[in-house]
Amino acid sequence: MWPYLPELLAVPVPRYTSYPTAAEFGPVDERAYHDALEDVQSDLSLYVHIPYCHEICWYCGCNTGAAHRQKRLAAYLEALQHEIATVGALVPPDARVRHIAFGGGSPNAIAPTDFVRLVDALTLAFPLTDPVISVELDPRSLSEPWGEVLDHVGVQRASMGVQTFDPAIQQAIGRVQPVELIERATQLLRRSGVTSLNFDLMYGLPGQDLDGLLASLDTTARLGADRIALFGLAYLPDMFPRQRRIEATDLPDAVARFAMMEAGYERLLAHGYEPVGFDHFALPDDPLSRAAISGRLHRNFQGFTDDSAPVTIGLGASAISVFPQGIFQNEKNAGRYRELVGAGHHATAKGIARDADDRRRARIITGILCHGRARVDGDLLAEASPRMVRFVEAGLCSVNNGTLTLTGDALPYARGIAACFDRYRVYSTRMFSNAV
Ligand code: SF4
Numbered sequence: 001m002w003p004y005l006p007e008l009l010a011v012p013v014p015r016y017t018s019y020p021t022a023a024e025f026g027p028v029d030e031r032a033y034h035d036a037l038e039d040v041q042s043d044l045s046l047y048v049h050i051p052y053c054h055e056i057c058w059y060c061g062c063n064t065g066a067a068h069r070q071k072r073l074a075a076y077l078e079a080l081q082h083e084i085a086t087v088g089a090l091v092p093p094d095a096r097v098r099h100i101a102f103g104g105g106s107p108n109a110i111a112p113t114d115f116v117r118l119v120d121a122l123t124l125a126f127p128l129t130d131p132v133i134s135v136e137l138d139p140r141s142l143s144e145p146w147g148e149v150l151d152h153v154g155v156q157r158a159s160m161g162v163q164t165f166d167p168a169i170q171q172a173i174g175r176v177q178p179v180e181l182i183e184r185a186t187q188l189l190r191r192s193g194v195t196s197l198n199f200d201l202m203y204g205l206p207g208q209d210l211d212g213l214l215a216s217l218d219t220t221a222r223l224g225a226d227r228i229a230l231f232g233l234a235y236l237p238d239m240f241p242r243q244r245r246i247e248a249t250d251l252p253d254a255v256a257r258f259a260m261m262e263a264g265y266e267r268l269l270a271h272g273y274e275p276v277g278f279d280h281f282a283l284p285d286d287p288l289s290r291a292a293i294s295g296r297l298h299r300n301f302q303g304f305t306d307d308s309a310p311v312t313i314g315l316g317a318s319a320i321s322v323f324p325q326g327i328f329q330n331e332k333n334a335g336r337y338r339e340l341v342g343a344g345h346h347a348t349a350k351g352i353a354r355d356a357d358d359r360r361r362a363r364i365i366t367g368i369l370c371h372g373r374a375r376v377d378g379d380l381l382a383e384a385s386p387r388m389v390r391f392v393e394a395g396l397c398s399v400n401n402g403t404l405t406l407t408g409d410a411l412p413y414a415r416g417i418a419a420c421f422d423r424y425r426v427y428s429t430r431m432f433s434n435a436v
Contacts, residue, residue, distance in 0.1 A: 049316030088125025
């Protein structure tokens with residue numbers, strides 16, 4: 001049983017998919033991005049963002065819009081092709097691309113032939129070294145031609161937004177997809193050569209109770225998902241107006257959310273999954289599990305990952321690029337993104353430089369979230385101690401000989417403990433999701 005300590009969960013905290021987090025981004029010089037591209041001296045990963053979906057789900061907090069205007073979609077893809085060529089020309093030819101991730105939105109909102117064109121453009125522009133390719137997919141628009149294209153391109157990893165199998169809750173969140181549809185999509189992806197298949201699932205949904213959540217997890221295990229990301233609904237209607245269609249009064253309270261997170265964790269372990277970080281799970285022979293067990297787990301904008309590349313280049317509207325010396329985010333608005341790229345500019349809109357102090361704090365935060373422990377320098381320990389004392393007194397972590405270690409009960413509090421080393425949190429007024 002995890003201890004329920006609401007006072008330690010009361011302050012919303014970042015998800016720390018980067019450090020510094022996106023809340024700290026400000027204006028940046030596009031020249032700094034240009035220089036960072038030319039300076040790449042390591043393995044790198046590519047992230048390609050498709051900000052469109054055929055249907056918009058009411059709970060969604062992603063940067064995405066409706067895909068039904070074909071001209072707009074075609075203009076976006078043209079700009080994306082242009083950005084791929086421009087950015088690829090700046091990356092030194094001896095850099096090696098090991099991973100390519102397509103996310104969104106829904107990459108399968110575009111035509112399968114357009115997806116092949118994007119992969120061809122990446123192949124021409126970047127030094128690809130037999131990369132692992134992963135794609136986020138909406139099962140509602142996953143067609144046979146898409147299966148053929150995934151097979152042809154050699155996509156090994158896919159992730160589907162499932163959220164829940166409960167038909168009433170699907171109605172309440174604006175995402176109706178019967179279990180038979182998910183089953184067919186799963187079979188199609190397996191036939192297409194996908195060996196690592198992730199289901200995104202949620203707790204804290206409107207009208208959801210413990211039994212309903214566990215039933216969805218049981219169905220997920222029966223369908224054979226290799227990975228599961230189990231998120232609590234981040235209900236921020238002021239930030240995401242589409243969420244106003246969800247009735248706040250239908251949402252489970254904080255106590256129920258905590259119980260769901262804990263029961264979900266136990267049920268997935270009972271089904272043979274390994275816990276990965278604080279909200280991912282994977283079967284023991286999946287690469288993500290193997291990375292977690294062997295201490296090679298990392299965290300990036302897509303969550304917990306076995307991708308160890310120190311550089312990620314983000315392509316497309318709102319995509320984020322990470323370099324040791326700085327983080328850069330492209331213009332979020334797809335129209336303005338097209339204008340920037342069309343005018344011969346980089347699409348960079350904001351970001352932040354990273355200094356040595358940021359990098360050592362990033363290492364500590366990653367250690368806490370990925371491995372449950374981190375080496376901490378004396379000066380940072382002294383600075384963080386007043387914030388950390390409540391977690392230490394609650395028996396959730398301890399420090400010995402400069403190593404901070406979280407106990408087995410600390411999982412729901414890991415983000416809160418990590419935030420003790422975040423020098424920006426003292427000043428930020430930005431909204432974050434609840435830790436649970
Ligand atoms: S399919 Fe995914 S990205 Fe698109 S609206 Fe739904 S949740 Fe958001």
